[in-house]
Amino acid sequence: MAYSEILYDVADKIATITLNRPDKLNAWTSQMEGEVRAALIEASADDAVGAIILTGAGRGFCSGADMNNLDSLQQGAASGGGGQTSDSVRAVDNAIPGGLSLSNDFSLRYTYFPTVPKPIIAAINGPAAGLGLIMALYCDVRFASDAAVFSTAFARRGLIAEHGISWMLPTLIGPANALDITLSGRKFTAAEAKEMGLVSKVYAMESFMDEVRAYATEMATLASPRSIRVMKRQLYQAMLNSLEHSVLLANSEMPASFESEDFKEGVAHFVERRAPNFTGN
Numbered sequence: 001m002a003y004s005e006i007l008y009d010v011a012d013k014i015a016t017i018t019l020n021r022p023d024k025l026n027a028w029t030s031q032m033e034g035e036v037r038a039a040l041i042e043a044s045a046d047d048a049v050g051a052i053i054l055t056g057a058g059r060g061f062c063s064g065a066d067m068n069n070l071d072s073l074q075q076g077a078a079s080g081g082g083g084q085t086s087d088s089v090r091a092v093d094n095a096i097p098g099g100l101s102l103s104n105d106f107s108l109r110y111t112y113f114p115t116v117p118k119p120i121i122a123a124i125n126g127p128a129a130g131l132g133l134i135m136a137l138y139c140d141v142r143f144a145s146d147a148a149v150f151s152t153a154f155a156r157r158g159l160i161a162e163h164g165i166s167w168m169l170p171t172l173i174g175p176a177n178a179l180d181i182t183l184s185g186r187k188f189t190a191a192e193a194k195e196m197g198l199v200s201k202v203y204a205m206e207s208f209m210d211e212v213r214a215y216a217t218e219m220a221t222l223a224s225p226r227s228i229r230v231m232k233r234q235l236y237q238a239m240l241n242s243l244e245h246s247v248l249l250a251n252s253e254m255p256a257s258f259e260s261e262d263f264k265e266g267v268a269h270f271v272e273r274r275a276p277n278f279t280g281n
Contacts, residue, residue: 001038001039001042003020003035003038003039004031004035005019005020005021005029005031005032005035006018006019006020006032006035006036006039007020007057008039008042010043010046010048010049012213012217012220013048013049013050013051013217013220013221014049014050014051014052014053014213014216014217014220015039015042015043015046015049015051015052015053016052016053016055017036017039017040017043017052017053017054017055018055018056018057019032019036019054019055019056019057019061019062020057021057022056022057022058022059022060023058024063024066025056025058025059025060025062025063025126025127026056026057026058026060026061026062026063026132027062027063027064027065027066027067028062028064028065028066028130028131028132028135029066029069030069036054036135037094037112040052040096040113040116040120041096041097043116043118044096044097044098044099044116044117044118045098049118049220050118050219050220050221050223050225051118051119051121051216051217051219051220052116052118052119052120052121053120053121053123053212053213053216054120054121054122054123054135054136054139055122055123055124055125055209055212056124056125056126056132058126059125059126059127059147060125060126060127060132061122061123061124061125061126061127061128061132061136061148062127062128062129062131062132062135063127063128063129063130063132064129064130064131064132064133064153065130065131093107094107094108094109094111094112095107095112095115096112096115096116096117098117099115099116099117100114100115100116100117100229100232100233100236101115101233102114102115102233102236102237103237103240105164105240106236108163108164109163110131110134110135110138110163110164111138111163111164112138113135113138113139113140114138114140114232114236117225117228117229117232118225118228118229119140119141119216119219119228119232120139120140120141121139121140121141121142121143121212121215121216122135122136122139122141122142122143123143123208123209123212124136124142124143124144124145124148124150124190124199125145125147125148125205125208125209126145126147126148126149127148127149127150127151128148128149128150128151129149129150129151129152129153130151130152130153130154130157130162131162131163133150133151133152133153133165134162134163134165137165137168137169137172138168140232141200141215142198142199142200143199143200143201143202143203143208143211143212143215144190144193144194144199144201144202144203145190145202145203145204145205145208146190146191146202146203146204146205147190147205148189148190148193148199148202149187149188149189149190150181150187150188150189150190150192150193150198151181151185151186151187151188152165152169152181152182152185153185154182154185155182155183155184155185156185157185161182165182166178166182169181169182171239172197172198173196173197173198174196174197177196177197177198190202221275221276222275222276223278224262224265224276224278225262225278225279226260226261226262226278226281227262260281261279261281262278262279262281265277265278265279
C-alpha cells in the first residue's frame with residue numbers, strides 16, 4: 001500500500017511505522033489515522049515481521065491533533081472516526097483482522113492496538129501530546145529519548161480525557177499521577193515520565209533509535225511469536241478480569257503450549273546452546 005503521511009519499512013524482522021509530517025511535529029490527521037491502522041494490519045499479516053516500532057519523523061513524536069483540521073476532527077469525534085458509528089454504541093469493531101481476540105474494550109477507535117498479535121514499541125523521540133500521547137499509551141512498550149516532552153493537553157484546550165485515557169492512565173501510572181497530568185495539562189519531561197512508569201527507559205537522543213532497535217531485534221529473534229500472542233492476550237484481558245480468571249485462563253493455555261512447535265524449539269535451542277528458530281506455531 002502507498003502511504004502519504006507515514007513511512008513504512010520492514011528490515012531485520014522489524015516493521016517501523018514513522019509518522020511523517022515533521023514540519024507539523026507529526027500532528028495527527030484522519031489520513032494519518034487510517035494509514036497507521038493499515039500499516040498495523042500489514043505488519044500483523046507479514047510473517048517476516050516479529051516486532052513493530054512506532055515513532056515520529058524529525059524532532060517530534062506526535063504533537064496531537066492538527067488544529068488546522070478541526071472540522072474533520074470534530075466530525076470524526078461525532079461519528080466515532082472516519083464516518084463510523086460512535087464508540088459509545090460499540091457497533092464498530094476496529095480490532096485487527098486475524099488479530100488477538102480481546103473484549104470489546106480493545107476494539108474501539110484507538111484502543112485496538114492491543115489486538116495486534118505482535119509487540120508494538122513506541123519510540124517517543126520528541127514531543128508527545130494529546131492524541132500523540134494516546135497512541136503511545138496503547139502501545140505495548142514505551143521508550144523515550146531525553147528530548148521527549150509529554151502533555152495530555154486536553155484541559156488547556158477545553159477538552160476532556162479522550163479515548164479511554166481516563167482508564168488507561170490510572171492503570172499504567174496510578175490515580176494520583178493520572179489526575180496530576182490530566183487536570184493540569186502541564187508538560188513533563190522524559191525523566192518524570194520514567195519516574196511515573198509511563199515509559200520503561202530513557203535514552204540519549206544520539207543513540208535512541210539504535211537502543212530501541214536493539215530491544216526490538218532481541219524480542220523479534222529470541223522470543224516465540226506464539227508465546228507473545230498468547231501472553232499479550234493474557235495480560236490485556238487480565239487488566240479487566242479477576243486474579244481467579246487469570247489463573248484459570250493460564251491453566252487452560254498451558255496444555256496447548258506444551259504441544260506447540262515453539263515450546264519444543266524453545267527447549268531444543270536452550271539445550272543445544274544455539275539461537276532459536278521459532279515458527280510461531
